[in-house]
Amino acid sequence: MSKKLYQIIGKILDVPASEINDESSPETIENWDSFNSLMLADELESEFNVSFTLEEIIDSANVAAIKKHLKNHGVSLDD
């Protein structure tokens, strides 16, 4: 499922999925601005059928954080 996550992030932020890792963040990806964070949250919500809280969206400073929130909503990203 990590693969699916990377594909979504790659699509929204216009970077190859292969370049995304846990450390990827607004500091390392140029297109990751505040509006794209919002688009990303929206896309993840519909793709994984979850609803993030406002705090979770604000606290999505890197990919590792996003994974943590997805796991909290019961999304398994292990394989």
Next chain:
Amino acid sequence: MSLNTHKLSYYISKAKSSNGSKFDKKIRIALLSSFTINGLEETLRVLCFQNKIDCKTYVGNYNQYNQEILNKDSKLYKFKPDITVLIFDTRNFLGDLFFSPYAISSKKRGDFVNNKTVEIQELVNTFSKNSESKLIISNLAIPTYSPYGIYEAKADFGLQTMVTKFNENLIQFSKNNQSIYLYNFNQFVTKYGEQNVFDYKQYFLGDVKISTNYIPSFANELMGYVKPTLGLNKKCIVLDLDNTLWGGIVGEDGYNGISLGDTPSGKAFVEFQKILLSLHQRGIILAINSKNNPVDAMEVIKNHPNMILREENFACIKINWNDKLSNMQEIANELNIGLESIVFFDDDPMNRELIRSTIPEVLTPELSKDPSQFPLVLLNLNDFDVLKITGEDSKRGEMYQQQRKRTELSQKTKNLDDFLNQLDIKVKIKTASEFTLPRISQLTLKTNQFNLTTKRYQEEEIRNFINSPDKVVACAQVTDKFGDNGITGVYIINKDSNEEWSIDTMLLSCRIMGRGVEEGMLDHIIQEARNVGVTRIKANYIPTKKNKPVENFLPDFGFKKENDLWYYYVDDKVKKPKHIEMIVEK
């Protein structure tokens, strides 16, 4: 999300590769708003690109529309937009009153609305003074929450009345100012639902008031203004019959076996036909392109009790065993309209694919297998939108019926001269006025075939010409024994000097072509020139893909070519065809 739209992320990523600079149709759109509208400009550019329009956009700084409009030297005006969209929102407009309207008296609520109206009116007037752009202002979404709850409706000038009153004021001044159009944002919110369009999370995160999921639908609504501004609106709907206008196949299921009315799916076809009829009544031409036994199909059209569209509603009927492609081309020829002004409805995916791949100019929407979805497909097309509905538009159906009778007469009459003599054609030349100006602009935007220079003029430009002492703008209303064709010809003259005039524009609606009206109009221009001592008329023919019919008009009339331009030396000859009667209305 509405039909035919993708998610916003699709448009944002597509925007980078959607460079339309190769397209002839160009538009510059400025977007001003009181909240975040990220993604809107990208979506508009992609939608324009898909419609073969080169679109340049400008987005005003966040909530700074006031400054941009008031400052003559602002980036907004430097951008020189063709269309400017000003989007307000109710929260921003009401401020504290959004939640606490009843903290002040009803009189103060009334004053508040009056003051805001004056403020916006002054802003709009300033804009009109500084720019020739069309201005689209949105109205306000009527709040669904009120602290008064169910008592709201009884409140004295309550919260909802405040917003309704302001919206009515907007309607008034958009009616009084020709270059201002009112966008019904409240209707947009009603259509998709406030709880979908407004997303609390996005609002708190980024002052987003149209959620990202609905930006594509919103952009699609704005395309309803872009297309007619460029004359890209559709004029004609071509329809298949079996499983499109009724359920089943009349050749197999028989007159009594088709599904039309009564049953649930039969009702869907009736509803679809009712919408088609409503479009026909406001000027959209209908035609039939069906592979069928003509006797079986016409029996249904003429006699079936639940049929809504009847023979007289169709300007052209092709029911035969020919292929749909040649039928389509014949329909366009007979109606004298371009393929690009046609929308084609057919339930058969093969037929849709045939038309899409061979004549992509024709718009062929996807139709679901389920007829209950047909009405929505039609209702979601904004390709019939026009910025103005003129008298000619609503009479068009009648005019095409008259046209069918003319064709019948021409088939009965032995030669063209006899036919023209019998038609009893009168051409009334009218100097352009505020009343005829919308139609004149519309003709310059839409006329492709009989158009010497194909110059497109918005209403604002025509108005400037009328007020200029160096221009003559006139139009021709053509009547004959079958009825009134309405205003179908336009010419615009530049008075270059005391000796020379030049023809900036001369055009004739394709319905009227070939009946001598064109010679009558040109002869009239020459008479007028002679009356004021002008000795030479200059004209230009600018070839386009479509205006071949007018290629030899100037030399045939007696113009001589000198250095790529055409000249006529004013003489005493009368070149008006005998069968035409000219009436000049000053």
